[in-house]
Amino acid sequence: xxxxxxxxxxxxxxxxxxxxxxxxxxxxxxxxxxxxxxxxxxxxxxxxxxxxxxxxxxxxxxxxxxxxxxxxxxxxxxxxxxxxxxxxxxxxxxxxxxxxxxxxxxxxxxxxxxxxxxxxxxxxxxxxxxxxxxxxxxxxxxxxxxxxxx
Numbered sequence: 140x141x142x143x144x145x146x147x148x149x150x151x152x153x154x155x156x157x158x159x160x161x162x163x164x165x166x167x168x169x170x171x172x173x174x175x176x177x178x179x180x181x182x183x184x185x186x187x188x189x190x191x192x193x194x195x196x197x198x199x200x201x202x203x204x205x206x207x208x209x210x211x212x213x214x215x216x217x218x219x220x221x222x223x224x225x226x227x228x229x230x231x232x233x234x235x236x237x238x239x240x241x242x243x244x245x246x247x248x249x250x251x252x253x254x255x256x257x258x259x260x261x262x263x264x265x266x267x268x269x270x271x272x273x274x275x276x277x278x279x280x281x282x283x284x285x286x287x288x289x
Contacts, residue, residue: 180256194263218247
């Protein structure tokens with residue numbers, strides 16, 4: 140009886156965590172992935188840079204990924220729990236196409252937007268490190284990236 144109860148609690152927890160907005164309150168930085176069903180570049184991006192190391196390893200260990208499908212979703216729950224219209228979010232983040240990634244810090248502030256399918260897993264890993272190491276407090280991403288290449 141006790142084991143059955145614990146199993147049901149685990150099932151309910153997993154179901155609740157799969158619902159949109161369930162990640163509110165996460166202590167990990169967020170990455171919001173903007174995609175479309177009709178976007179061939181998004182499919183290539185998902186099977187490429189988004190799912191390959193080194194970015195995949197950082198994503199699994201240190202970030203919370205939330206996927207927003209702009210073909211099917213009207214609203215998005217942001218870090219902190221605010222619900223916004225997807226169109227308003229795209230405008231505010233100056234996202235003009237998909238795929239796109241928006242990196243948030245642990246204070247739920249948007250830090251970096253990366254757009255387009257031409258990004259490598261290594262480039263996304265650098266973007267993640269920029270956010271995870273709070274390097275944005277010291278320098279803009281392009282300046283920080285140039286300093287790492289020297």
